[in-house]
Amino acid sequence: MNTNSAEILREKGISPSVQRVAIYDYLMTHFTHPTVDEIFKDLSPSIPTLSKTTIYNTLTLFLEHGLIDSFTTDDNTAHYDGNVQSHAHFQCSQCGEIYDIPMPKTEAPQLEGFEINGMKVFYYGICEKCRKKEI
């Protein structure tokens, strides 16, 4: 347990329970865009009483405070991302892995009267690993 994580949560007015700190720590060290299930599987051994509901609640709480990001892939599961800096994603259609990639430079869209608060960019294709397997 990282004492720094507890401090960051406290700064946001979130009391740093064991579960919350564990989940936050997890996302700050695993930039694999995990699902709730993956977080649960990985944290369960060290927190045997951990409930999935707590993970859902905690992630929603973190999202509301802008501590993390999330996105939903076409397999209808939410993925969570401890990296809140602007970046895009690439998902391999073969192995499903989601890679971080730099956010491409774009000109702001002309949307008269619309207020834009965020943007998500997703690329699809075949990753290097899978392309090498194909040969």
Next chain:
Amino acid sequence: MNTNSAEILREKGISPSVQRVAIYDYLMTHFTHPTVDEIFKDLSPSIPTLSKTTIYNTLTLFLEHGLIDSFTTDDNTAHYDGNVQSHAHFQCSQCGEIYDIPMPKTEAPQLEGFEINGMKVFYYGICEKCRKKEI
């Protein structure tokens, strides 16, 4: 029922059943990014025996042939789009409506060894209609 739709399906090697033509027609005249449920509700009156399974099967078939596009929003429902030309989307966080917007010009990302086949761009914010309500 549009005879042209049937022809387009036939060209792709898809036998144009009543159901398939109706679903294709629907998507070619309703660019509202409907869900399966919305398609079902709208087509049920004219095709009373229509089954949701058929809609799911048909949409998957159309997707495989590149006749339509789809995307999943954060409420974990798939939306379907008869417009397969390159464009981006804007979802209003207030009313949930999804707008078509022009695809912003971007430089291709530098991904050594990766094969890029597609790109999805999603903007979030408040739409004009909702902003006017706020005042």
Next chain:
DNA sequence: TATAAAAATTGTAATCGTTACAAAATTAAA
């Protein structure tokens, strides 16, 4: 046209991610 085979549709049940909710446990306040 009659018959058989193939394709498409349907309805129901199962699955899976997520949410609702109330009880139990923990923490903070008085």
Next chain:
DNA sequence: TTTAATTTTGTAACGATTACAATTTTTATA
């Protein structure tokens, strides 16, 4: 310590999607 507030937990409910077998429709063959 006693009480109140917060957090966690487990179970049940929910909703979108998928699996699957039966039925219907279409196509091919004789």
